[in-house]
Amino acid sequence: MSTTSGLHISGYVRDHNTHPPLDYPGYKSTALRHPQRPLTLLPHMLTEITSPVLGQDRLGPHDHDLTRQHEGEPQGQRILVHGQVRDSDGRPVPHTLVEVWQANAAGRYRHTGDNWPAPLDPNFTGVGRVLTDAEGRYRFVTVRPGAYPWKNHRNAWRPAHIHFSLFGRAFTQRLVTQMYFPDDPLFFQDPMWQSVPDEKARERMLARFDYDTTEPEWALAYTWDIVLRGREQTPFESEEEVLEDDE
Amino acid sequence: MSAHHTRPEVPTTPSQTVGPYLHIGLPWPDGPFAVAEGTPGALWLRGTVYDGAGAPVTDALVETWQADPDGRFDHPDDPRGARSLPGFRGFGRCPTDASGSYAILTLKPGPVPGPTGDQAPHVDISVFARGMMHRVVTRLYFPEEEAANAADPVLGSIEDQAARATLVADREEGGYRLDIRLQGERETVFFDI
Numbered sequence: 427m428s429t430t431s432g433l434h435i436s437g438y439v440r441d442h443n444t445h446p447p448l449d450y451p452g453y454k455s456t457a458l459r460h461p462q463r464p465l466t467l468l469p470h471m472l473t474e475i476t477s478p479v480l481g482q483d484r485l486g487p488h489d490h491d492l493t494r495q496h497e498g499e500p501q502g503q504r505i506l507v508h509g510q511v512r513d514s515d516g517r518p519v520p521h522t523l524v525e526v527w528q529a530n531a532a533g534r535y536r537h538t539g540d541n542w543p544a545p546l547d548p549n550f551t552g553v554g555r556v557l558t559d560a561e562g563r564y565r566f567v568t569v570r571p572g573a574y575p576w577k578n579h580r581n582a583w584r585p586a587h588i589h590f591s592l593f594g595r596a597f598t599q600r601l602v603t604q605m606y607f608p609d610d611p612l613f614f615q616d617p618m619w620q621s622v623p624d625e626k627a628r629e630r631m632l633a634r635f636d637y638d639t640t641e642p643e644w645a646l647a648y649t650w651d652i653v654l655r656g657r658e659q660t661p662f663e664s665e666e667e668v669l670e671d672d673e
Numbered sequence: 674m675s676a677h678h679t680r681p682e683v684p685t686t687p688s689q690t691v692g693p694y695l696h697i698g699l700p701w702p703d704g705p706f707a708v709a710e711g712t713p714g715a716l717w718l719r720g721t722v723y724d725g726a727g728a729p730v731t732d733a734l735v736e737t738w739q740a741d742p743d744g745r746f747d748h749p750d751d752p753r754g755a756r757s758l759p760g761f762r763g764f765g766r767c768p769t770d771a772s773g774s775y776a777i778l779t780l781k782p783g784p785v786p787g788p789t790g791d792q793a794p795h796v797d798i799s800v801f802a803r804g805m806m807h808r809v810v811t812r813l814y815f816p817e818e819e820a821a822n823a824a825d826p827v828l829g830s831i832e833d834q835a836a837r838a839t840l841v842a843d844r845e846e847g848g849y850r851l852d853i854r855l856q857g858e859r860e861t862v863f864f865d866i
Contacts, residue, residue, distance in 0.1 A: 455804030527698025
């Protein structure tokens with residue numbers, strides 16, 4: 427840690443091989459939406475080491491099973507997606523909210539802005555939520571999403587993916603990412619996938635087909651572990667001062 | 674505390690954009706209400722998110738996180754102990770609308786302890802949007818807290834007065850306004866955390 431203006435500065439080193447740059451010309455929409463000034467260092471204090479403790483009240487009865495949110499079952503290949511959420515210190519992240527959203531099996535989102543001519547599925551919304559268990563594990567039932575075209579470049583198609591949103595235990599751990607499927611043929615032309623500089627880091631967005639969890643006569647399974655950044659504890663120079671007004 | 678750098682032992686999962694369809698997955702019906710309407714002291718934090726051409730960003734999501742009016746957090750890592758204020762979530766979440774605007778109903782936070790004295794009352798803000806590969810983080814400060822703002826370690830670390838001013842909200846009817854500019858001459862100060 428270094429000290430600036432009497433403040434302890436967190437020693438966390440952002441991994442620039444893992445996280446895409448905000449300015450990524452291959453993804454055209456970044457052009458007007460990336461800050462151009464250098465980011466200002468924000469030492470981690472109380473606001474940054476805490477975050478909302480979200481509980482069961484965030485969940486509806488079928489939020490964990492995207493195939494049971496309507497009268498009938500959605501079209502497509504039923505899949506189980508499960509895994510563990512940990513932080514980069516290796517600790518499981520228990521009881522944290524995991525949110526997902528995705529296209530239907532035909533590659534179309536239930537969103538007014540998505541109007542490419544693939545069918546909407548009346549039995550699929552494409553939105554799910556769960557809390558991780560005590561060991562940081564999560565599990566969803568859904569259908570495998572389809573690929574879809576977009577207009578970023580000529581003949582641009584997004585590889586099949588599920589959007590994931592995670593809170594972790596600290597404001598600094600907040601993560602929105604995408605889970606991809608193994609053996610997808612579309613990675614070579616996808617700027618989202620390619621925006622991650624390091625090939626090994628890209629592979630961390632890839633789910634693994636999981637035959638052992640696959641349920642006979644019912645659903646294929648994929649497993650995907652998510653690693654949030656670490657937490658910087660004890661950012662206080664003198665905790666006594668802070669503790670004075672306890673009670 | 675001893676000087677050290679922490680390198681992650683387990684490599685992290687990369688960030689990816691929320692994309693254009695975040696509105697189906699992320700907003701909650703009660704997301705903008707960190708407190709219920711009618712709560713004494715409730716105020717609106719409003720603003721518009723602009724891109725580098727000055728156009729409103731209509732497919733963004735703003736999240737806020739803050740202390741309660743006593744400067745406390747409902748979280749086990751608050752060294753004073755978690756303490757919840759009934760009816761107050763501390764967290765707000767609002768998608769931007771067709772005019773690029775967000776609005777979050779909350780309570781004004783109290784001063785929050787820092788390493789060398791109190792930090793000025795502040796709200797941490799995350800902005801997610803199509804066209805952003807990961808969120809950007811900024812802070813909102815309150816205009817009437819002149820003395821506390823002058824002593825605040827984070828505001829004080831920003832030497833450029835015009836840049837510092839991008840973090841201080843304006844008072845308006847029913848609450849405060851903080852516009853967020855992702856890029857350009859009056860670009861908001863964003864933090865590396």
